[in-house]
Amino acid sequence: MDEPQGADSGPDNLLAMPRFAGITTFFRLPHQPSAEGLDVAIAGVPFDGGMTNKNGARHGPRQVREMSHAHIRPFHPTSERSPFRICRAADLGDVPINPINQADSLARIEAFMARIVAAGAKPLSVGGDHLVSLPILRAVARERPVGMVHFDAHSDTYDTVFDDPYDNGTPFRRAIEEGLLAPERTIQIGIRGSQYSADDLTFARQSGIRVVTIDEYFELGNQAVVALARRVVGDGPVYLSFDVDALDPAYAPGTGAPEVGGYSVRDAQVMIRGLRGLDVVGADMVEVAPPLDPLGGTARVGANILFELMDVLAETVL
Amino acid sequence: MDEPQGADSGPDNLLAMPRFAGITTFFRLPHQPSAEGLDVAIAGVPFDGGMTNKNGARHGPRQVREMSHAHIRPFHPTSERSPFRICRAADLGDVPINPINQADSLARIEAFMARIVAAGAKPLSVGGDHLVSLPILRAVARERPVGMVHFDAHSDTYDTVFDDPYDNGTPFRRAIEEGLLAPERTIQIGIRGSQYSADDLTFARQSGIRVVTIDEYFELGNQAVVALARRVVGDGPVYLSFDVDALDPAYAPGTGAPEVGGYSVRDAQVMIRGLRGLDVVGADMVEVAPPLDPLGGTARVGANILFELMDVLAETVL
Amino acid sequence: MDEPQGADSGPDNLLAMPRFAGITTFFRLPHQPSAEGLDVAIAGVPFDGGMTNKNGARHGPRQVREMSHAHIRPFHPTSERSPFRICRAADLGDVPINPINQADSLARIEAFMARIVAAGAKPLSVGGDHLVSLPILRAVARERPVGMVHFDAHSDTYDTVFDDPYDNGTPFRRAIEEGLLAPERTIQIGIRGSQYSADDLTFARQSGIRVVTIDEYFELGNQAVVALARRVVGDGPVYLSFDVDALDPAYAPGTGAPEVGGYSVRDAQVMIRGLRGLDVVGADMVEVAPPLDPLGGTARVGANILFELMDVLAETVL
Amino acid sequence: MDEPQGADSGPDNLLAMPRFAGITTFFRLPHQPSAEGLDVAIAGVPFDGGMTNKNGARHGPRQVREMSHAHIRPFHPTSERSPFRICRAADLGDVPINPINQADSLARIEAFMARIVAAGAKPLSVGGDHLVSLPILRAVARERPVGMVHFDAHSDTYDTVFDDPYDNGTPFRRAIEEGLLAPERTIQIGIRGSQYSADDLTFARQSGIRVVTIDEYFELGNQAVVALARRVVGDGPVYLSFDVDALDPAYAPGTGAPEVGGYSVRDAQVMIRGLRGLDVVGADMVEVAPPLDPLGGTARVGANILFELMDVLAETVL
């Protein structure tokens, strides 16, 4: 029988094919059309129709996929294991969104994610703009509200922007209103930047979200913030959402609404690693906009963050 | 039964998934490990270990694949058909080359291509530097020498460079010496640029290759050059090799040895279309070096040239 | 009385302020909020919510404005006049579109343009994706259908894309259906590129549009195409629409759906200049997407095309 | 009466117009020709004729203006107010410098700034190279010397460079010699990088400037440096000058003389915020050179620093 030609051979077998070559999938995982049999289903959500400032995040999944393929080896240096060995994961491709119709796209994303959940897998998603977290939460938190650890420069809890309830500044207000998110079990880490008015964070705070501004972050330090996050989210189900603009733009310039003065990728790695053992039900990494950083440094950072999220998700299977 | 998730749906069904999204394959064709059952097998050859000047062509297949996925629709505007409807084609992924070992890589490329030929398919390859044409010819012309229509700024018939017989300036001298290429049925179109010495083209001319310098090209014009090419290669088997540096660098700056003063992409399209009906046994498009044109214009041009070659190959099936 | 500080002094007075400095307006014209008293009102239409492939044209007006400010002097070299001297023109700023709501944006664009028309001025618009031509035509052709000279690689007469009637591939089918465009007085110049199917141009041709494919363009040559265009549009009112992807991507790579093998900027200049004397009622230049060409060459080309359109519009005032 | 078309609506009304659109002014402030009635007058100084190494800072004002327009909202997150509400500010456009005549340009800058001062406003300037601080100080410190908090990698107190007394390495020596700057009330923060000789800092130190090298900066830490700065400048009038090369090039690569090993934007934000309540009489942010960072990250950082300076200036009005 003929040997396969052009096989990419998966994350554990990087030397069968140079890392810059082959059909690109997330982490060199197999591409499969359904989540049946998986623990973690990775998917791109190439929608940026919620972007009110600079767009381009629709191209995020493609470049993050490529960077994860070229730059991430399978073994995690601090958990000292390959997450792909302790859980079954695959690349489900991208959600077939409708680039010019927001309502249609939100429905498609929710349906796609609901099938993943129905198959018993946990979704690990790559945006797209942050609005995509809303339909993902509709699928993941359908049965009960979830807590959230939210890394971001922005609270994303505006009521409306341009008189519109659905954009990348509003998803978590909608999620709270829809009963998907338990605000008192939600923490936002790294909030900063110029604001529209004194009321920008009012809803978040009044609803019970624990807002850690960048000033508080630097006062407390990494370890204390992790401990705080664990206290806030507790033992219940929790979703992780990482907006790449949480990071200082020196690390991640390719995003639509960058805010100077953030934390480093190292800081983010340490914090995500500190979340191991939580009851994580899904995760996303969003807002990588490749046209705004064509050389791909931001996507490479995004791929590394995705690997950290993958490792935390993998642990939930043990 | 569950519908597949994340399916990319092939070249005929572009609207099932936005063109900027999904797992990338050449022309959105299915990725399959073997050439069995195919008429045309498209593969990347990500090797640039023959590059004596600026390297980076190892990254060519990935970016050309992506550009063909995003920008090429299935229906050809002048042949007025979809090549993918008149022949069976697929993406075989990339040849698993060894990036630091030239001899090993040449052997792997030849073996990969030989399997395609053995399966009854014709290879359509994406380089990589131009040295990759040599092992491809070893597979394609194993049984009898072939003619060639060669688009390039350089003749690539040096004897040695750096005292080495195998690099991207020597493949066609080796191919003639090995009896793979019939020089009197070979034409090179667009040769130009500063040279090492008066002898640069001596071997090509003495061996019988019809060298069309850029000056002659502009004197004759497109149509006459096509007619000449058809006369030179005649009715026998012919290979097509397109070095992207054949084009003026205004169209294709992302290549290791660009030479100003070339023809346009339009010119190339017209010439390739003029080769329909020849007994084409394989084709390649080489020397796209993405790091030298990070925004990808050169790769996009390369994807379009690949589509033209595909259409000529498809016709041979009729 | 104090002299104004920081005044930019308009297109005729370039040496009061370096061309790289000052508040940027189109051609250094005054910025004014209304079209009252104007012959030509230039406005940006920063909407790209109709873009089904690579987006970013929402940033077009800003960079085209900057390039027109830095690189266009007021005197036209072949009409031998300053268009700004023979007509009253100003920069009306950008249409306040809603970046996440297509229907709302189309209404805002139409209203903005209707006010220009009501003021007795002719709109010269800078996109944005090509969908913006539809609401502009709704304002300009409200009272009677207009003819059109349309420079583009694409016919933009699809029925639906992603099952949606409004995107950047459909505006002129909608315009014909709505009675805004007289297809038999419409010519499309430069149509090319791979297509979805054999039917891509069926509607355009059956409706009576004169489609000049790129092959026909190169057969006829510039002068014959201009003569043909003048015959097609005749003496009636005519709209000019210039999609920057009409040009070969070597000249204009920064656009969402580039197609290789087009004509040059020189060709476009010659053709637009050949349209002087027609009854032009408005014009647009669309699809410049700055994130896809950050150094701005495409926007600079766009600014030059805008200047040619301005000169043709200015002549209608004489 | 007709509503204005294309109005940008100022910093408090960001949702009337997308932030990526509209006529660009600093912080979306109104553009007005004179400083009459203003507390703070923001102006660009697009002159780089004092640049002895890599030039391009003449383009700084345009790109910083654009970035401030697109990325800065009006409300400051730690002062918890909009500086534009507590003082009257406007964009005065750019100083009409003469790009090829240094002496003429210095005179124009001084005259422009003197008119601002005469109108009772404080200038907030955007360079241009650092030489522009000299004519600004001539206007601001005409009546008495001022102290200065100077963020920079370089002391800028050379006597001559290329035998010339006026370039971007000499402004503060000239300012001391001219009696504009009180050296004993001046502090320089972040001085570092390879030097010409052991005497590079001799003048600064002998004249009484408090030079905080980067080594001392990292020993003391942010808070101690702020306290030191407040002690040095005391209660008298003080000017703030921020050279973007004070920052590590990871944050601000787009500048003519970058020096590795600097502090972060976060550090700078904290320090500038620590200067609230001083008797600040004017401020500048200089040396952003857009051609050296075409994607604009450096200009975006510059816009954020400008916002911090604005907030400190605004407080002086209270």
Add this chain to the structure above:
Amino acid sequence: MDEPQGADSGPDNLLAMPRFAGITTFFRLPHQPSAEGLDVAIAGVPFDGGMTNKNGARHGPRQVREMSHAHIRPFHPTSERSPFRICRAADLGDVPINPINQADSLARIEAFMARIVAAGAKPLSVGGDHLVSLPILRAVARERPVGMVHFDAHSDTYDTVFDDPYDNGTPFRRAIEEGLLAPERTIQIGIRGSQYSADDLTFARQSGIRVVTIDEYFELGNQAVVALARRVVGDGPVYLSFDVDALDPAYAPGTGAPEVGGYSVRDAQVMIRGLRGLDVVGADMVEVAPPLDPLGGTARVGANILFELMDVLAETVL
């Protein structure tokens, strides 16, 4: 005796050192401090203090030198000889200009060039902005006026810009006034683009310069323009000046004042080759501004043009 280490080995010996490596000199020629014994002395003139729009041409010599080192082999394909074999040429390094003092720099350039002329060599210079041609002509045409073949988009015969007589728009008016240039033996090829007023070309035409606008160029064609140029300049001494903005920006975007609609590099090659046999006394290639085209395509074009000029100069030695 020890063999030299790291030797670059000159243009005839490219394979002693990869073309991307070694100390960079023009065409890999030896670097020597004086023109004694040379026929042609190549030098960089890194001055852009005459630039009234976008600067950066001070970086031209460095990047053109690098591109000539990496991409130009010694043998000319149509003259069929190595210019470096038929004449003695070397790289004299760069003129030690004063970047912040125009008058000083003009004096230094003239002195540098006068020493070359005094040594019996002909200068081949690389700018810098076009103002540098003036001090070169002062050295070359000291004894009698020379004719000129001038490739450019601009006539560069303004009287003053910003009230200043010396900038990159005025050199040839000054040269005529100073008796350096014989206007009736001068031809300008490719003049185009928007102008300040109807008088832009008045001086050129009235003084007797033969102005070939781009429209006339395209009417006549390459061969006729070459014939015309030879008639205009006749048998006397002639200087060649090539402004890279003569070319269409698709070929040479990295320049301070690009004008769309120009000719191609191929066209330029053909025209320069057509000037062989004239009594050429010196030549320059100017206005390459690397920061405006960081990937270096424009500098590579400039290096190729320089090679063509070199070949024409070499022939004058025969």
Add this chain to the structure above:
Amino acid sequence: MDEPQGADSGPDNLLAMPRFAGITTFFRLPHQPSAEGLDVAIAGVPFDGGMTNKNGARHGPRQVREMSHAHIRPFHPTSERSPFRICRAADLGDVPINPINQADSLARIEAFMARIVAAGAKPLSVGGDHLVSLPILRAVARERPVGMVHFDAHSDTYDTVFDDPYDNGTPFRRAIEEGLLAPERTIQIGIRGSQYSADDLTFARQSGIRVVTIDEYFELGNQAVVALARRVVGDGPVYLSFDVDALDPAYAPGTGAPEVGGYSVRDAQVMIRGLRGLDVVGADMVEVAPPLDPLGGTARVGANILFELMDVLAETVL
């Protein structure tokens, strides 16, 4: 006698020639063909044929040379001396490697370095990929094993990659096997990133290398790591090897295998300065790949690291 024209005048005389101009050499040092009479011989090693992921480091020496020429002044700010005054240093150009033959290149590099050592000088090398350290060590450690302070994200002690013993992931395993490196006197600082398997660091640790992972680095802090390094290497001969990917990619994105989460350039400066007084016998700085960071920030960082290494080497002469 005539004064030299175009002289660059060395590191102590920066104002004889603008820093952006002149023939480029490392630190503006004289270029000389042999190391005779030198204390430190700086050379480029433009070989990247050991690169298994993204290549381009062959271009490192050219761009690092240019950046050191443009941005490094001669006087060190913390050692308070010019290293070029306390020792005799020169630029020996680049090693004439064979870009397509690894074995040949390794031999050439070793021979080149052996001549430097034989001349009594110490080599300071600029890569090239990290494999080049192996032939350098063969020359430097020929007579006895040396210790090493190794800054890197990777241990580079794999046995084989792609079944090949020589690539940029294996040099230090080979060096230990060949008796060139004393593992118990070797320390690696900053090791991090995803790995192939649990065994990636086994050889390094078992052989006795002191591996400081990035986690340990951040726990210990700069000063403790320096002290540890001094303890590990002791009084014997020691080699310094700095892979630019030791740094966080925010500082040095232009490298083939970047790993997020590293230390800063400031950190690296402090550590290298802490090594003064050791018996350093040679040093290298490798893996700058200019095509992956065309604007040159990574090369500029590399030039600064090279200056720190130079200063440490210079001290060994005292």
